[in-house]
Amino acid sequence: MKLSVQEPWNPLTIIEVHQIFSSMPIHWWIAGGWALDLHLNRITREHDDIDVLILRSEHLLLQKYLSVDWEGYKAFKGK
Template sequence: MLTTKMLPPQARKAFHLLKQFELPWFVAGGWALDLFLGRITRDHSDFEIALFREDQLELQRILKGWRLELATQEGRRIWMPNEWLDLPFHELHTYDSENNHVEFLLNEKSNSDWVFRRNKAIKREISALSMYTDEGIPFLGPEIVLLYKAKEGRDHDELDMRQARDHLGNSRRQWLCHALRIHLPDHPWISQLQ
């Protein structure tokens, strides 16, 4: 079983801070898949946490004292205090005093639904969006993580799909297959999920 002690130091530090954050947040990316599978499946280059866009200023308050950078098309720039970020901005790179890096990803929602930023026709009830470890750490469901990873076609994304595919269960598998048909109708993962 994968425990928080096995996660990178920046993850543990972020979890400690996020205990003050009374709004929803979720481990995202490859680490979310590892939490789902209960084991570390590969090396990871980053640690990502998803939250809802509407909660961004509360995140900024919690991360007081951290260096906060916003990813833009031109590169990165400082995320200014109380600066509200609308789309297309969604990726924040944060660094504590020891230069530990955590990436925060702003997600969209509409009422009780999470909305896929890349195709607003794709939604998931927030109540079905995440799962929890035995230690109570929230992480995005694997179908959400794989939907984001489908765009890239990187080797590690293909590996993540192979590792997670047989553990999805019917409901998550069907949801992902349906979402891919809407967003990337010719994607090879569709046939692998059927």
């Protein structure tokens, strides 16, 4: 599903992230604010997104498992 400029971006939920990534034979984990909340077992603040990290060496394998409708982004200097 590609989003047009007019459509708002909606992040996946933690459950959706788990469902998608747990079926892939790659190493992945949650980072950032959600990682802290999961560790503390409580939500400490509202989150705008979920940071999912993978090993750079597995990025081609990730691309094979995601449909062609996904778009990947690399965070650079917080953007």
